Amino acid sequence: MTTASSADHPTRRDFLFVATGAAAAVGGLATLWPFVSQMNPDASTVAAGAPIEVDLTPIAEGQDIKVFWRGKPIYISHRTQKQIDEARQVQVSSLPDPQSDQARVKEGHDQWLVVIGICTHLGCIPIAHEGNYDGFFCPCHGSQYDSSGRIRQGPAPANLEVPPYQFVSDSKIQIG
Amino acid sequence: MSGPSEYQPTNPALKWIERRLPIFGLMHSSFVAYPTPRNLNYWWTFGAILSMMLGLQILTGVILAMHYTPEATMAFRSVESIVRDVNYGWLLRNMHASGASMFFLAVYIHMFRGLYYGSYKEPREVLWILGVIIYLLMMATGFMGYVLPWGQMSFWGATVITNLFSAIPYVGNSIVTLLWGGYSIGNPTLNRFFSLHYLLPFVIAGVVVLHVWALHVAGQNNPAGVEPKTEKDTLAFTPYATIKDLFGTSCFMLFYAWFIFYMPNYLGDADNYIPANPGVTPPHIVPEWYYLPFYAILRSIPNKLAGVTAMFSAILILAFLPWLDTARTRSSKYRPLAKQFFWVFVVVCVLLGYLGAKPPEGIYVIAGRILTFCYFAYFLILLPLLSRIERPSPVPNSIADDVLAKYGNKSAAAVSTVIMLAVAGALFAGSAQSARADEQETPPSQKWSFAGPFGTYDRGALQRGLKIYKEVCANCHGLSYIAFRNLADPGGPGYSSAQAAAFAAEYKIKDGPNDQGEMFERPGRPADYFPSPFPNEQAARVANGGGLPPDLSLIAKARSYERGFPWFVIDFFSQFQEQGPNYVSALLQGYQKTPAGVTLPEGAYYNKYFPGHAIKMPEPLTKGQVTYDDGSPATSEQYAKDISTFLMWAAEPQLEARKQLGLQVFAFLIIFTLLMYFTKKKVWADAH
Numbered sequence: 130m131t132t133a134s135s136a137d138h139p140t141r142r143d144f145l146f147v148a149t150g151a152a153a154a155v156g157g158l159a160t161l162w163p164f165v166s167q168m169n170p171d172a173s174t175v176a177a178g179a180p181i182e183v184d185l186t187p188i189a190e191g192q193d194i195k196v197f198w199r200g201k202p203i204y205i206s207h208r209t210q211k212q213i214d215e216a217r218q219v220q221v222s223s224l225p226d227p228q229s230d231q232a233r234v235k236e237g238h239d240q241w242l243v244v245i246g247i248c249t250h251l252g253c254i255p256i257a258h259e260g261n262y263d264g265f266f267c268p269c270h271g272s273q274y275d276s277s278g279r280i281r282q283g284p285a286p287a288n289l290e291v292p293p294y295q296f297v298s299d300s301k302i303q304i305g
Numbered sequence: 306m307s308g309p310s311e312y313q314p315t316n317p318a319l320k321w322i323e324r325r326l327p328i329f330g331l332m333h334s335s336f337v338a339y340p341t342p343r344n345l346n347y348w349w350t351f352g353a354i355l356s357m358m359l360g361l362q363i364l365t366g367v368i369l370a371m372h373y374t375p376e377a378t379m380a381f382r383s384v385e386s387i388v389r390d391v392n393y394g395w396l397l398r399n400m401h402a403s404g405a406s407m408f409f410l411a412v413y414i415h416m417f418r419g420l421y422y423g424s425y426k427e428p429r430e431v432l433w434i435l436g437v438i439i440y441l442l443m444m445a446t447g448f449m450g451y452v453l454p455w456g457q458m459s460f461w462g463a464t465v466i467t468n469l470f471s472a473i474p475y476v477g478n479s480i481v482t483l484l485w486g487g488y489s490i491g492n493p494t495l496n497r498f499f500s501l502h503y504l505l506p507f508v509i510a511g512v513v514v515l516h517v518w519a520l521h522v523a524g525q526n527n528p529a530g531v532e533p534k535t536e537k538d539t540l541a542f543t544p545y546a547t548i549k550d551l552f553g554t555s556c557f558m559l560f561y562a563w564f565i566f567y568m569p570n571y572l573g574d575a576d577n578y579i580p581a582n583p584g585v586t587p588p589h590i591v592p593e594w595y596y597l598p599f600y601a602i603l604r605s606i607p608n609k610l611a612g613v614t615a616m617f618s619a620i621l622i623l624a625f626l627p628w629l630d631t632a633r634t635r636s637s638k639y640r641p642l643a644k645q646f647f648w649v650f651v652v653v654c655v656l657l658g659y660l661g662a663k664p665p666e667g668i669y670v671i672a673g674r675i676l677t678f679c680y681f682a683y684f685l686i687l688l689p690l691l692s693r694i695e696r697p698s699p700v701p702n703s704i705a706d707d708v709l710a711k712y713g714n715k716s717a718a719a720v721s722t723v724i725m726l727a728v729a730g731a732l733f734a735g736s737a738q739s740a741r742a743d744e745q746e747t748p749p750s751q752k753w754s755f756a757g758p759f760g761t762y763d764r765g766a767l768q769r770g771l772k773i774y775k776e777v778c779a780n781c782h783g784l785s786y787i788a789f790r791n792l793a794d795p796g797g798p799g800y801s802s803a804q805a806a807a808f809a810a811e812y813k814i815k816d817g818p819n820d821q822g823e824m825f826e827r828p829g830r831p832a833d834y835f836p837s838p839f840p841n842e843q844a845a846r847v848a849n850g851g852g853l854p855p856d857l858s859l860i861a862k863a864r865s866y867e868r869g870f871p872w873f874v875i876d877f878f879s880q881f882q883e884q885g886p887n888y889v890s891a892l893l894q895g896y897q898k899t900p901a902g903v904t905l906p907e908g909a910y911y912n913k914y915f916p917g918h919a920i921k922m923p924e925p926l927t928k929g930q931v932t933y934d935d936g937s938p939a940t941s942e943q944y945a946k947d948i949s950t951f952l953m954w955a956a957e958p959q960l961e962a963r964k965q966l967g968l969q970v971f972a973f974l975i976i977f978t979l980l981m982y983f984t985k986k987k988v989w990a991d992a993h
Contacts, residue, residue, distance in 0.1 A: 142987050145980070145983055145984055145987055146987075148980055149977075149980040149981060149984045152976065152977045155973075156973055156977060159973070163392070163397065164364065164368060164397075166392040167368055167371075167372075167391050167393050167394060167397060168371070169392055171372070171386070171390040171391040171392060171394070172389070172391075172790075172794075173386060173390045173832070174390075176788065176790050176831060176832035177832050179831065179832060
């Protein structure tokens with residue numbers, strides 16, 4: 130298997146082998162990419178996950194509704210003044226996940242709370258208007274959220290997530 | 306070759322594993338140090354090619370199964386959604402479908418190699434029989450795989466093949482019902498075919514392991530048919546055979562890539578782009594090309610049971626080869642009579658394949674019977690006879706001698722082989738194309754902007770075509786595979802997302818039920834699909850005098866016509882696959898006054914290009930009917946061109962992506978193949 134030219138200096142043969150090996154590696158990786166990429170959400174799933182508009186007029190004060198967006202439940206609460214005040218009277222630094230109520234709602238629309246209804250502990254859906262804080266109660270392991278959707282008690286580490294949304298008009302929001 | 310290897314890895318971690326499970330020694334003795342005859346030619350690379358193809362089919366298949374729905378009402382649509390929506394879905398689908406054809410092509414070459422060089426003879430009989438088992442499993446797998454898209458040919462091909470079992474006396478009908486899981490091919494059949502199609506390739510992999518094991522016990526055969534005697538006769542598998550196999554594989558990939566990227570539907574049937582309809586049988590039911598010779602044998606015998614028996618016997622007879630051909634000389638290279646009859650046999654197989662796609666009428670029937678006789682005669686009469694009477698040429702003393710003497714008659718054999726295979730391949734490919742009705746008028750070939758390797762869609766034509774569809778065709782025809790968001794996709798009409806959303810909002814889409822339990826209408830959104838004009842087939846027929854206006858999403862791929870010899874050969878190289886748009890365009894302009902002597906059914910119109918000439922659709926596009934905003938002429942030729950372009954896009958929105966990626970892949974593969982060629986030459990330089 131040995132021939133005259135050996136490993137004194139890089140030969141044309143070595144260059145050829147390196148080039149072929151490099152081409153094979155590049156080709157292999159490039160070929161691998163579509164096999165990985167196909168697992169990402171396909172175009173119809175992405176399209177179905179487009180922003181949705183929700184009309185707020187049917188929601189009376191003190192009521193809430195649940196809509197689905199990207200497969201996740203989203204609570205839209207029309208809070209009473211009492212709920213807003215309770216949320217704002219809490220000392221923010223005492224919260225397990227400190228966040229002011231103002232940071233979780235849109236300015237000028239303080240009565241509307243929009244949160245993703247997935248408990249930040251292990252993913253159950255908390256029940257609205259339950260618990261000691263006039264907010265949400267998660268039946269799985271007893272996490273309790275307040276009227277701003279912030280964690281107050283229980284094993285959940287973080288507040289209920291606020292999805293991206295904006296007010297299209299005073300009575301309509303677009304989620305996503 | 307047998308017995309534990311003495312190989313010891315140097316790395317201590319690997320040494321630890323080796324002592325407990327000697328896998329590295331096994332790998333080393335099987336694929337690195339394994340002595341390989343040094344005179345093997347490129348026909349011997351097909352084993353590696355087949356292993357690669359099995360791996361690729363399994364990989365692409367498992368991935369396709371992540372997106373496919375094996376249920377009769379959803380299967381067809383799930384395949385289309387893979388092609389249109391899944392990232393690189395079109396690529397995976399094309400790889401798997403073309404891969405099946407490539408897999409069979411490679412296996413036929415591999416088998417013919419075995420036939421020619423006597424690789425089935427003692428001591429390789431079990432190796433050969435394992436190969437026949439693999440081949441049978443491949444045929445079952447391929448058959449079931451073709452059913453899965455649930456197109457017209459999937460459904461009816463399955464009906465024909467499963468009905469074969471009713472030929473078995475007494476228990477035949479019960480067996481068929483058992484296979485079907487119902488009173489006809491239906492959802493239960495589809496579900497079980499999916500399950501088995503997923504399973505069998507792994508069974509094949511297991512038998513392949515046995516096949517390679519049996520091979521390693523006996524060692525490779527070689528072109529001289531003389532067993533290795535000394536170390537001078539063999540070379541280590543790595544790097545010699547490894548590099549040669551890689552080079553052969555690279556060339557094969559080039560051929561494979563041509564199908565994936567440029568001719569994905571060449572070997573398929575246009576009818577499979579029509580969703581399965583149990584109430585309508587296609588005019589010509591044809592299996593995939595790799596089954597055609599056996600299909601021809603089946604149809605040659607007028608008796609049902611005898612035909613089925615003949616077809617299965619044609620495959621099983623291969624297993625008996627070692628006992629039918631008992632000649633002492635292994636390789637046909639040194640058997641002048643056997644060599645010639647071998648090539649006659651190859652031609653017989655190819656001609657049988659050609660006949661398998663022809664309608665069983667007239668001369669085709671007679672030819673089929675003669676060729677079926679020839680096929681069996683080769684195995685049952687000719688080979689045993691030659692074993693007794695043939696006087697072979699002298700065989701070289703050893704492999705080493707064969708290598709030294711080689712540089713002489715190699716080129717003549719190679720050239721004739723290539724010519725034979727080219728003819729064979731051309732005829733095969735042509736027969737796959739030929740199962741169209743002969744009474745059909747051939748549409749004229751138009752120039753299309755999307756034809757050829759650098760083809761793209763003319764955006765203006767797409768936009769004008771969309772306008773025609775919306776104003777004229779949409780009154781009767783659905784376009785349910787196209788969503789409004791597709792209008793903004795790259796490679797399409799080129800609208801922006803906002804324009805597509807505005808276009809969607811003009812439509813009223815049925816949605817619901819709402820909280821009152823009622824269905825309601827709302828404006829369309831980009832994610833919605835084009836609504837169909839009729840809620841169901843019956844309503845469509847009532848509104849159209851009994852005729853059913855087909856959904857137009859796939860019409861440009863669901864229609865085709867015979868191109869005849871030599872065109873179907875040229876088409877392969879020129880990348881011609883525009884039969885669909887040619888047909889649609891011709892049909893739209895093909896309305897004529899009914900000729901004298903022809904009576905049309907009630908409510909039908911005479912069309913030159915419609916099969917049977919009686920079409921229920923009145924002429925849809927006349928001059929001036931649609932006004933164009935961009936100043937293009939409002940003539941019926943322009944309409945036909947634009948709507949055909951639009952419909953081609955609707956059938957294949959990923960065409961531009963396919964051709965672009967194809968260009969890059971080809972550039973890479975050509976460079977890589979050249980690099981592999983020079984690497985192979987360098988590695989083998991000291992072996993000769």
